[in-house]
Amino acid sequence: MMRPTTKDLAKAAGVSLATVDRVLNDRPGVREDTVKIVHEMIEKIGFIRNLSAANLARSRSYRFLFLVPRTGDQFLAELIARVAEANTTLASDMSFAEVAQIHESDPHQIADYLSALDPQAVDGVAIMAPESPQARDAKAQLRRRGIETVTLISGQTSGDEVFVGIDNHAAGATAGRLMGRFLADRRGKLMVIAETMRARDSLERRLGFDEIINADYPQLNVLPSLETHGDPDRTERVLAQTLASHSDICGIYLLGSEARLPLQKVAHLRPEAKPIIIAHERTPFTEAGLRSGQIDALITQDPGHLVRSAVRIMRARCDRREVLASQEKIRIEILLSENL
Amino acid sequence: MMRPTTKDLAKAAGVSLATVDRVLNDRPGVREDTVKIVHEMIEKIGFIRNLSAANLARSRSYRFLFLVPRTGDQFLAELIARVAEANTTLASDMSFAEVAQIHESDPHQIADYLSALDPQAVDGVAIMAPESPQARDAKAQLRRRGIETVTLISGQTSGDEVFVGIDNHAAGATAGRLMGRFLADRRGKLMVIAETMRARDSLERRLGFDEIINADYPQLNVLPSLETHGDPDRTERVLAQTLASHSDICGIYLLGSEARLPLQKVAHLRPEAKPIIIAHERTPFTEAGLRSGQIDALITQDPGHLVRSAVRIMRARCDRREVLASQEKIRIEILLSENL
DNA sequence: AAGATTCTGAGGTGCGTACCTCAAGTTGGT
DNA sequence: ACCAACTTGAGGTACGCACCTCAGAATCTT
Numbered sequence: 064m065m066r067p068t069t070k071d072l073a074k075a076a077g078v079s080l081a082t083v084d085r086v087l088n089d090r091p092g093v094r095e096d097t098v099k100i101v102h103e104m105i106e107k108i109g110f111i112r113n114l115s116a117a118n119l120a121r122s123r124s125y126r127f128l129f130l131v132p133r134t135g136d137q138f139l140a141e142l143i144a145r146v147a148e149a150n151t152t153l154a155s156d157m158s159f160a161e162v163a164q165i166h167e168s169d170p171h172q173i174a175d176y177l178s179a180l181d182p183q184a185v186d187g188v189a190i191m192a193p194e195s196p197q198a199r200d201a202k203a204q205l206r207r208r209g210i211e212t213v214t215l216i217s218g219q220t221s222g223d224e225v226f227v228g229i230d231n232h233a234a235g236a237t238a239g240r241l242m243g244r245f246l247a248d249r250r251g252k253l254m255v256i257a258e259t260m261r262a263r264d265s266l267e268r269r270l271g272f273d274e275i276i277n278a279d280y281p282q283l284n285v286l287p288s289l290e291t292h293g294d295p296d297r298t299e300r301v302l303a304q305t306l307a308s309h310s311d312i313c314g315i316y317l318l319g320s321e322a323r324l325p326l327q328k329v330a331h332l333r334p335e336a337k338p339i340i341i342a343h344e345r346t347p348f349t350e351a352g353l354r355s356g357q358i359d360a361l362i363t364q365d366p367g368h369l370v371r372s373a374v375r376i377m378r379a380r381c382d383r384r385e386v387l388a389s390q391e392k393i394r395i396e397i398l399l400s401e402n403l
Numbered sequence: 404m405m406r407p408t409t410k411d412l413a414k415a416a417g418v419s420l421a422t423v424d425r426v427l428n429d430r431p432g433v434r435e436d437t438v439k440i441v442h443e444m445i446e447k448i449g450f451i452r453n454l455s456a457a458n459l460a461r462s463r464s465y466r467f468l469f470l471v472p473r474t475g476d477q478f479l480a481e482l483i484a485r486v487a488e489a490n491t492t493l494a495s496d497m498s499f500a501e502v503a504q505i506h507e508s509d510p511h512q513i514a515d516y517l518s519a520l521d522p523q524a525v526d527g528v529a530i531m532a533p534e535s536p537q538a539r540d541a542k543a544q545l546r547r548r549g550i551e552t553v554t555l556i557s558g559q560t561s562g563d564e565v566f567v568g569i570d571n572h573a574a575g576a577t578a579g580r581l582m583g584r585f586l587a588d589r590r591g592k593l594m595v596i597a598e599t600m601r602a603r604d605s606l607e608r609r610l611g612f613d614e615i616i617n618a619d620y621p622q623l624n625v626l627p628s629l630e631t632h633g634d635p636d637r638t639e640r641v642l643a644q645t646l647a648s649h650s651d652i653c654g655i656y657l658l659g660s661e662a663r664l665p666l667q668k669v670a671h672l673r674p675e676a677k678p679i680i681i682a683h684e685r686t687p688f689t690e691a692g693l694r695s696g697q698i699d700a701l702i703t704q705d706p707g708h709l710v711r712s713a714v715r716i717m718r719a720r721c722d723r724r725e726v727l728a729s730q731e732k733i734r735i736e737i738l739l740s741e742n743l
Numbered sequence: 744a745a746g747a748t749t750c751t752g753a754g755g756t757g758c759g760t761a762c763c764t765c766a767a768g769t770t771g772g773t
Numbered sequence: 774a775c776c777a778a779c780t781t782g783a784g785g786t787a788c789g790c791a792c793c794t795c796a797g798a799a800t801c802t803t
């Protein structure tokens with residue numbers, strides 16, 4: 064009944080504890096064949112390392128950093144709250160997660176920040192920042208210095224770096240499908256509103272959205288993306304302009320994570336026929352919109368899941384363990400007012 | 404930087420390690436005021452118990468049982484596979500999960516099985532079984548004997564027992580909303596097919612479905628639920644009968660977790676106009692149906708998440724810890740072919 | 744045979760647990 | 774008032790398991 068310990072393993076393999084330990088931790092100083100024998104015995108007697116004991120002995124603690132933009136919307140606020148929340152659970156596991164906010168606009172600042180990180184003090188960084196050559200290089204350098212990195216929500220991955228977030232192309236396609244189906248046989252134009260189309264996630268969503276609409280709903284016509292740049296005046300202007308020049312807008316796809324601004328403006332400008340509105344991310348605002356019927360559907364990713372997944376992945380990589388792939392796949396969730 | 408240990412706590416509170424331990428574990432033999440002082444110092448110095456060390460010292464292992472029906476569909480198979488998968492991760496944490504299958508039809512057998520469990524050998528049971536007074540009493544008795552219980556997927560909860568699964572009423576409502584929206588202005592009858600309507604989850608789904616259709620889609624008419632009882636012949640008979648007497652069936656809601664049988668029969672019987680089909684649970688079969696377009700949407704709950712959540716909850720209750728409520732809430736997922 | 748490589752064995756570490764021991768305080772009988 | 778018999782409070786410490794270091798022994802190079 065008792066699970067075999069390193070002692071049993073040492074005895075079974077006919078080596079000492081020290082050697083077993085070296086094999087288990089991939090340390091040098093053990094002959095090839097000895098390594099093989101030990102591994103065979105691990106299989107044979109079903110040895111499983113006791114993580115509690117290992118962590119205790121290492122007296123290892125893990126410090127993870129979430130690097131996110133300084134200026135943000137409600138979704139970002141939610142994400143930050145989830146990091147704090149995750150911390151309460153992590154603490155009993157000798158892990159800590161912190162948030163650092165940074166001006167996303169300047170790639171150099173991001174690179175500098177990453178370069179300044181001390182591998183002694185930080186074990187992993189989850190980065191949510193627009194892609195740039197500088198950031199990519201800084202991340203690669205970080206990994207060389209022994210700090211794990213994962214890309215969060217958007218941005219590019221390089222090498223064996225992991226991406227934590229939804230498949231944005233599929234998310235866009237999902238939005239497209241819902242739009243098409245909810246509109247049934249109505250014909251008209253679709254407005255697509257983003258904060259900026261420079262971000263990879265926005266581009267991918269747009270691509271997925273277009274693919275479905277163009278393939279299956281020829282009676283719908285997707286207009287060029289409008290960019291708000293987070294500016295109320297600009298938003299109002301481009302929206303008014305578009306609504307004025309197209310009388311037959313029957314659907315609006317808000318593909319950024321900040322639905323608030325464009326939605327308020329749209330409500331204010333009142334297109335004649337109520338368009339189907341599909342937005343991204345669950346925030347107090349979009350939730351209220353869904354409840355009131357202003358928004359017809361939300362495509363979301365659970366920020367709590369994102370945070371926990373990022374932590375689990377960084378932790379596993381620190382320990383050179385495998386993760387459960389199925390657990391780390393972030394779901395594209397569809398929210399209606401019924402399944403809020 | 405170093406996290407305070409029991410030693411620091413003992414020093415701070417002016418007591419010995421043993422006393423600290425007694426306070427931490429609610430053991431008797433410590434004066435009221437001493438307990439209070441220790442608790443105050445815990446707050447003051449920010450002591451957090453190191454779970455790894457605690458479990459190591461206790462040399463505690465956890466054994467959890469998943470009690471599921473003997474006869475089952477692909478969803479059940481998936482669930483069982485997830486338990487096995489979870490085991491690989493749990494092992495390093497000194498936890499084990501096992502599956503026990505039982506004839507769900509006989510409440511007495513379930514009760515007997517539960518009564519026979521040894522608290523020495525089992526720490527928690529996740530039960531997926533139809534509700535019955537016998538089962539409820541057996542569960543209550545189990546908890547009294549120190550075995551944690553959670554109710555999985557369907558069934559009633561009593562006392563402070565936790566339910567792990569989706570809100571079936573909301574799931575039915577979600578199906579109803581999708582059905583209504585996908586059908587747009589089409590008018591006609593809706594077929595509802597279940598394995599049995601005796602299970603609470605089926606009833607709740609039906610209720611939620613009806614609520615939405617009746618409130619918002621008066622042009623649709625929900626027919627009485629058809630029961631398959633898992634019998635191919637019976638399924639074909641009732642389906643043929645219904646299709647024969649109603650020429651205007653425009654939607655089918657499959658509210659059981661076994662969509663396979665009715666779907667095959669429907670495909671075979673071919674209603675004239677392609678109805679919108681909404682089913683529950685993701686299985687290889689329903690996934691293929693969604694891809695091919697036979698099924699229009701799936702309402703699902705992730706079996707991996709169910710299993711892990713059940714384990715986390717049982718584990719937390721064993722350790723008298725709080726769980727992260729937001730993590731344990733099982734999402735009602737909507738699957739289209741785009742976000743599979 | 745000198746030197747390099749591989750391996751051993753012992754012992755300490757981390758942190759909380761649990762059992763055993765001892766001291767102080769309480770009650771009761773006479 | 775005094776001592777025995779308890780109850781209660783608190784200290785001491787071996788233990789769980791893997792990690793890690795280090796001196797020294799065994800084996801392999803060339």
